[in-house]
Structure formats: C-alpha cells, structure tokens
Amino acid sequence: MQARNKLEENFIKYLLLLCAVTAVFIITLLVVFIFRQGLPVFGEHGFLNILLGKAWNPTASIYGILPMTVGTFYVTFLALLIGVPCGLATAIFLAELAGEQVARVIRPAIELLAAIPSVIYGLFGMVVINELIRYMERNWFLNYLPENYRWGYSVLSGAIVLAIMILPTIINISEDALRAVPRAYKEGALALGSTHFQTIFKVILPAAKSGIISAVVLAMGRALGETMALIMVIGNVTMLPQHGLWSIFAPVSTLTGVIALEMGYAGPEHRAALFAVGVVLFCIIAFLNSVALLLIRRGVDN
Amino acid sequence: MLLTKPKGKEKLINLFLWASAFFTVFILILIISYVLVKGVVHVDLQFLTDKPRRMGAEGGIFPVIIGTLYFVTLTIIIATPIGVGAAIYLNEYTRENRLTKIIRFGTELLAGIPSIIFGLFGYLFFVVFLGDITGGWSLVSGALTATCMILPTIIRTSEEALKTVPRSYREGSLSLGATRWQTIYKVILPSAFPGILTGIILGIGRAIGETAALLLTLGGSLLTPTSIFHGARTLSMHLYMVAMETGNMEKSFATGVVLIILILSLNIIANFILKQLIARHS
Amino acid sequence: MQQNIKIMVESLNLFYGSFQALKNININIREKEITALIGPSGCGKSTFLRTLNRMNDLIPNVRTQGKILIDNQDVFQENIDIVALRKKVGMVFQNPNPFPMSIYENVAYGPKIHGIKDKHTLDMIVEKSLKQAALWDEVKDNLRKSALRLSGGQQQRLCIARVIAVEPEILLMDEPTSALDPISTMRIEELIQKLKKDYTIILVTHNMQQAARVSDVTGFFLNGELIEHDLTENIFTKPKDQRTEDYITGRFG
Numbered sequence: 001m002q003a004r005n006k007l008e009e010n011f012i013k014y015l016l017l018l019c020a021v022t023a024v025f026i027i028t029l030l031v032v033f034i035f036r037q038g039l040p041v042f043g044e045h046g047f048l049n050i051l052l053g054k055a056w057n058p059t060a061s062i063y064g065i066l067p068m069t070v071g072t073f074y075v076t077f078l079a080l081l082i083g084v085p086c087g088l089a090t091a092i093f094l095a096e097l098a099g100e101q102v103a104r105v106i107r108p109a110i111e112l113l114a115a116i117p118s119v120i121y122g123l124f125g126m127v128v129i130n131e132l133i134r135y136m137e138r139n140w141f142l143n144y145l146p147e148n149y150r151w152g153y154s155v156l157s158g159a160i161v162l163a164i165m166i167l168p169t170i171i172n173i174s175e176d177a178l179r180a181v182p183r184a185y186k187e188g189a190l191a192l193g194s195t196h197f198q199t200i201f202k203v204i205l206p207a208a209k210s211g212i213i214s215a216v217v218l219a220m221g222r223a224l225g226e227t228m229a230l231i232m233v234i235g236n237v238t239m240l241p242q243h244g245l246w247s248i249f250a251p252v253s254t255l256t257g258v259i260a261l262e263m264g265y266a267g268p269e270h271r272a273a274l275f276a277v278g279v280v281l282f283c284i285i286a287f288l289n290s291v292a293l294l295l296i297r298r299g300v301d302n
Numbered sequence: 303m304l305l306t307k308p309k310g311k312e313k314l315i316n317l318f319l320w321a322s323a324f325f326t327v328f329i330l331i332l333i334i335s336y337v338l339v340k341g342v343v344h345v346d347l348q349f350l351t352d353k354p355r356r357m358g359a360e361g362g363i364f365p366v367i368i369g370t371l372y373f374v375t376l377t378i379i380i381a382t383p384i385g386v387g388a389a390i391y392l393n394e395y396t397r398e399n400r401l402t403k404i405i406r407f408g409t410e411l412l413a414g415i416p417s418i419i420f421g422l423f424g425y426l427f428f429v430v431f432l433g434d435i436t437g438g439w440s441l442v443s444g445a446l447t448a449t450c451m452i453l454p455t456i457i458r459t460s461e462e463a464l465k466t467v468p469r470s471y472r473e474g475s476l477s478l479g480a481t482r483w484q485t486i487y488k489v490i491l492p493s494a495f496p497g498i499l500t501g502i503i504l505g506i507g508r509a510i511g512e513t514a515a516l517l518l519t520l521g522g523s524l525l526t527p528t529s530i531f532h533g534a535r536t537l538s539m540h541l542y543m544v545a546m547e548t549g550n551m552e553k554s555f556a557t558g559v560v561l562i563i564l565i566l567s568l569n570i571i572a573n574f575i576l577k578q579l580i581a582r583h584s
Numbered sequence: 585m586q587q588n589i590k591i592m593v594e595s596l597n598l599f600y601g602s603f604q605a606l607k608n609i610n611i612n613i614r615e616k617e618i619t620a621l622i623g624p625s626g627c628g629k630s631t632f633l634r635t636l637n638r639m640n641d642l643i644p645n646v647r648t649q650g651k652i653l654i655d656n657q658d659v660f661q662e663n664i665d666i667v668a669l670r671k672k673v674g675m676v677f678q679n680p681n682p683f684p685m686s687i688y689e690n691v692a693y694g695p696k697i698h699g700i701k702d703k704h705t706l707d708m709i710v711e712k713s714l715k716q717a718a719l720w721d722e723v724k725d726n727l728r729k730s731a732l733r734l735s736g737g738q739q740q741r742l743c744i745a746r747v748i749a750v751e752p753e754i755l756l757m758d759e760p761t762s763a764l765d766p767i768s769t770m771r772i773e774e775l776i777q778k779l780k781k782d783y784t785i786i787l788v789t790h791n792m793q794q795a796a797r798v799s800d801v802t803g804f805f806l807n808g809e810l811i812e813h814d815l816t817e818n819i820f821t822k823p824k825d826q827r828t829e830d831y832i833t834g835r836f837g
Contacts, residue, residue, distance in 0.1 A: 005481060008481075008483070009481050009482060009483055012483045013391075013395055013482075015387070016387045016388070016390055016391035016395060017391055017395070018387075019383070019384045019385075019386075019387030019388040019390075019391060020387070020388040020391040020392055020405050021405060021408075022384050022388065022453065023388070023405065023408045023409040023412050023453055023454065023457070024404060024405055024408035024409075026412060026450050026453070027408050027411055027412050027415075029423070029427060030415070030419070030420075030423040030427075030450075033423055033426045033427055033431075034419070034422055034423055034426065037426060085322075086322045086325060086326075087322075089318060089319050089322035089323070090319075090322045090323045090325075090326055092319055093319045093320065093322065093323040094323065096304075097303065097304055097316075097319060097320075098303075098323070099303050102323075105327060106323050106324075106326065106327060108573075109326055109327040109330045109331075110326055111569070112330055112334075112566075112569060113326065113329070113330050115507055115511070115565055115568075115569055116330075116333070116334075116511070116562070116565065117510065117511030117512075117513070117538050117561060117565065118511065118513065119511075119513050119538045119541045119542045119545075119558075119561075120333065120337060120541070120558055120561065120562065121333070122542070122545075123337065123541060123545055123551075123554055123555070123558055124333050124336060124337065126545060127340075127551060128336065164329055164333075167326060171326070182681075184677065184679060184681035185681060185683055185684070187639065187642065187677065187681065188677065188681040188682075188683065188743070188746075189683070189693070190305065190306075190639070190642070190670065191637065191639060191670055191674065191675040191677075191747075192670065192671070192674070192693065192694045192697070192746065192747065192750055193667045193668070193669075193670035193671035193694065193697070193698065193750060194306075194667070194697050195306040195308070195309075195312060195667055195697075196304050196305040196306045196308075197306075197308060197312045197315055197316070198697045199305075202693070202697065203683055203693075206684075206685075207683075207684055218414075221414055224416070225415070225416025225417070225418070225419075226416070227416065227417060227418045227513075227514040228513045228514055228538075228542060231542075231546070232542070232545065232546065256416060256418045256514070259418050259421075259422065260418055260421070260514050260517060260518075263421075263422075263425070263517075263518055264517075274422075275422060275426075278418070278419055278422045281416065281418070281419060282415070282419055285414060285415065285416060285419075286411065286414075289410075289411065289414035293410060305641060305642060306666055306667060
C-alpha cells in the first residue's frame, strides 16, 4: 500500500514537472522552428540587403525590410511620445493625489482599456481617427501633402491608437515604481518644507526612475509587437515615409503587419522571407524585454 | 490626496494630472460607446442566428459564434491543466533552484512574445508539421497556439492564488498523514479555486480578443464547424476580415458589439469572483 | 537666565480614529534650550513631536484639538502656510533618511526648493551647514559622492546638515541616535549641545542617560499624558510624581 502510494506520488510529481517545463519547451520549439525557416533567407539574399534594403517587392524577389522597420519604429516612438506623458501623469495621480473614491473610478477604467481586443481599437481608429486625420489633411494641410498622404491612413493614426493601447502598461508599472519609493524620502522632503509637488518631482520621481524606464521599455515592446490595430489604420504601404515633419501623415507598413497581411497568399520563397521578418522582430523584442526585466530586477534590489 | 495646497504654477500641474487621469476614463467610454452605438442597431436575433452571406457583408454571424465557443472551450480545456499544473509544481513541489529559475525565465519570455510570432510558430508547428494530427488549419491548431499564448497568464495567476492559501492548511493536512498530492487536491486547490478561476477567465478574455495568431492557424472558414479538426472563425477575426475585406462597417460594428458585451461580462464575472475571494478571506 | 517662550501648547488632544494618543498636553518650551521628552514606548512622545510641524497630516484619520502657538501663531490655524512652518520647524528622524542623491544635493535640496538658485550662494550654504553638523572635514573632498554610501552616523549628521541648511529656528529630533553605534551617538550628542546656541531643540529619546546628559529641561510622557516637566536635574534627582520616579529608577518601561 505504501509502495503504491509512493509510486503514485512520484508519477504525479513528474507529471506536474512536465507541465512546468512546457513553457521552456514551447519557447525552444518556437525559436527553433522560426529561425530554421527564416535564417536561410538571410544567407540567400544577403543579411544587409534584407535589413537595409529600401524596397520590398516579393514578385521581383526583392525583400528589403527597411521601410517596415522604419514604419514600426516611427509609429512606436510617436506612440510613446504621446502615451508616456499621459500615462506617467495618471500614474502620479493614482499614487499621490487620488483619494479612495476617485481611484475606484479610474482603476477599473484602466483595467478595461487593457481588456479591449485590438481589433476594436483598429475599428475605432479606422472609422473615427482616420476620418479626423483625413479632414485635417484635406482642409488644413492640403498644400503640403502629396496625393497619397491624404487618405487618413498614416503614422499619426497608428501612433494615436497605439498610445491608447499602451497606456495601461505604462500606468500600472509606473504606479508600482512610484509606490515602491521608501516613505522616508517623502517624509524627509516634506519635513524640510517642500510642497507635495516639489516632493513628487524632485524626490519621488527621480527615485522611481528605473521602474519608470522599465515601464516605458515594456510598453515599447508591446507597441513593437502590435499587429491588428495598426494594420487597420496605417495603410500598409511598403514605402519609406518622406517629406520631413509631414511624414507623420504618410501611410506606412510595419514588420508585424507585413507578416499578417501577406502570409495568406505568399509563395514559398515569399513565405520564407516573411519568416525572416519574424526572426528580426523576435530578436528586437527579446532584446527589449530582457533589458526591461533586468531593470525591474535591479530596481527591486535597490 | 494632496498634502500641501498648490500655488501658482503648481495649480497647472495639478490640473494636468487630473486631466490625464480622467482622459483615460473618457477615452474608454468614448471607444466603447461609439462601437456600441454604431453597432447595436444592427444586432438582432436574426443577426445572431443567421449564416453570413457575401463574406460577411450581409447576413448573420452564427458560425462565428459557434466557432468562438468551440475555440475558447478547447483552449481552456488544454491550457488550464498545464498552467495550473505548472503553478502547483512551482509552488508546492520545489523550492527556488536553478531549474525553477529557468522555468520562470522561459515563462516571462513567453509572455512577452507578440501574437504574430505565435501565429508563425503555430502555423509552422501545428498547421504544417503536425498537420496530420491536427487537421491543418483547424480549431485544434488554433487552440494549441492560443494555449501557448495564455499559459504565462494562467501560471502567474494560479501561483498567486496558491500563495494565498495559509501555510497552516498544508501543515494541518500533512500532519494528519495525507500525502502531498492529497493535500493539494483536497485542501489547497479548493481554497485557491477563486483565484485560479479568475486567472482562467482572464485567459479566456485574452483568447477571445486574439486575432493575429488565429489568422494563421484557425483558417477563417465561414462554415459552421462541426468538429475540432475543422477550420473556423472567431468574433475578433470576423470583425477584422469584414472590415478589411468587404468594407461593410455596419456588420463589423455589430460584431464588435457582441465582442464587447462578451468581454465586459467576463470582466464583471471575474471581478465578482475576486470580491468573493476577498470576502471569504477576511 | 530667563528666556522667551518659543512654543506654547494648550490643551492638546490627539486621536487616531477612536484611540486617544495625546491627552490634554500643556507645555511651554523656552527658546534656545534643549528639551528632552522621555517615556516608555508608545506613550505619545513621538506623536507629540510630529504634531509640532504638522507631520501628522500624513496619517489618515488623525484628529487634533487644542492649540500649539509657535511665536504666538497657532499651527492649526486655517490658512497657515505649512511650507513656511516646516521651514521654521525642522525635523531629524530616527532612521537617517538621506535622499538617493549626492551629499551636496542633499544639503542643497532645502535652499533650492525655497528659491535659492545662485550656485555660489548654494556652495556657501552647503559648506556652512556641513560645518555646523561637524561633517564637513569628512566629506569636503567627496561632495558629489552618493549620500547612501556614508556610514549610519555620517548619514544622520548629513540629515542634520540638511535641516540646518533651511535655517530653521526649532529642531525636532525623534530618537536621532537610537539606530546608531555608541561612538556616532556620542558625536551627535556633542553636536546637539553645540547647536543649542542657535536653535530651540526638542529631543525625543527612550535613552534616559542621554536625556540626563544632554538636555536642560525634561518632560516625562506616560500613556499620552505629560506627567511631569521640569529642569532635567530636578527630574532625575528629585522627581515630584511617583510615576516619574518609577520610570527613572527602571521599575517599568
């Protein structure tokens, strides 16, 4: 009886161990399969040709991803520019200013924002934000924009939609970082006659710096990986944005978008190239997330 | 609350902080109400029970609803045991060592991967490589892919739930001569159940909202699926495809209404369970 | 030597929710003297100290009744300038709490937020404050070093310098040496006695010997009440209240 129990216990233990290592298993499989498909493409077409090539023309076997890389980073940085101030402000508000009642209104709203599927954001962006931008393009800036920048599909709409989508990430992690600042600093500052705002901006915020940076980096990772909402609003034109500052009205394409849109009808060589794009995307994001994790861990140790 | 009264320039900062915070609420209400208002006119019983025509530009979304239900159920059936099992192992069977560090690192990495990459992997592994077993583009392939994606969430929330179970429960059970698994099965899991359930509901929410990975693994067929080895479409996929392929915004919005109501309900249920949790432990 | 009354406390009561932490405190504090507040843990002496510079405002559910007049101005007045109050009434905490900045930045923080921008002026203030806090010689070549790298005793002296830099009139010290080793404690006690010349000092301590060594006047708190308040030598040699005597001789606390 005892022996059977022991056998059963061990069996269960190893079954559960198997469950636990599944994640590691999946990630290994993922890397192996995707890299196996994508890496040879770099060999065949030349690493730099792909990475820095300005033209993406599958029918002519040309697979330069620079337009998509630029598009991805352009939209992401603009989204961070819009989203970080608003998100950080809200985090400060929640950590230092909000009373119980007010927080009870704001927090669920942020949770819900995070739960809304990306296609809904895309739909809203497509119908509302693009309309507004098209209006601006055709009525305020008509003379400054080339013909194909006047359809509403633009870097700007992508950035606006993305900014809204990354708000919950920025707010939650920044708020945690602000709350983690030792109370002693706040007391010390107030006891010296600081106002509450002086305390926030000169003592608390600097002390929470690494946590806030990791919030931004994580948000950036999320933004870089976003697919659906962007496809629906940025136009998916594989061309480099031009015309200086007016380029925010340019329709662009992202690394994620080109994969999602073209996988459906790609021939074998084209498909392999899309996997190569996947490899690039994976490397960028794995790097960013590792940086963020390191920052969070360092912040905790301090 | 503010500990000192703002003067001069600080009043502006105060205003900006309040405005930012309420702006988030405003945006949420704006987006949800816009979709609801534009879409609800087109949602009626017929919409929910009819089959789609002209690629979804006309007709209803019945097969899509069925597809979503099949997909979510299958995903949960696969993901829950693995996720909860992993959490149980990490929390109950080992202490922190090199293996657990690797496992956690792998899980964190998994959590950060964008959905389109999961789509590529799901396509390569489940649709093509295991195509004979999964049926290629099918509910099985989609569910397996979605499992990979929500696994970190389920593991994380289950672990937290397990951690809230007081140590005294474990000690009490073991001291009565119960085995470790008996303790887990009869004492710990029931106690951690609300937390675990919340995690599962969160996972469902994520799966429902997922699109990119499913486009490459579920296939997108508009036929009502009759087996898990058939392809299918979910609400999110349908919304996207109708909007982009047919330009019929009305049907898209209508689909959006169903989607939003589903997500909101899930959220409310999850919060309700969470409140039960808090009440029970006080 | 008759000195002026700097602080007048009248009928001060303080409640945390329904718990009364301070019961009808009446005390006058003379300027440029060191007043020690002693008593067992939880007797209210720290709470009392924190009422003087309105730091209890940080705790929710705190209610106060009564008056605290500093230079004849009630700190509980409706429209009082709290910022100015805290500049005038400085505080040093039990656990040294330098900001995670350089030594220079820590000391310069106070003057900067109160409007001083000129670098030369700031340099002078930093030097003067660090000298007054008996820390200058040890750090003068390393002002840009992080304050967190200093030893506990040095950090506390830095906190004292930081407070001095805003030119307060009153110094509140909440068990400033209880987290420090004996040698640092001794140096800070010397420092406090030197500071008496320029500042009114109120020192909360659970260490009776410290109170006896350092202070001019002592107040004994018990269960939220001020039991006795007299010249230090009187409290320790001929206390008037039995409870005071019991505490001094170690019968409880």
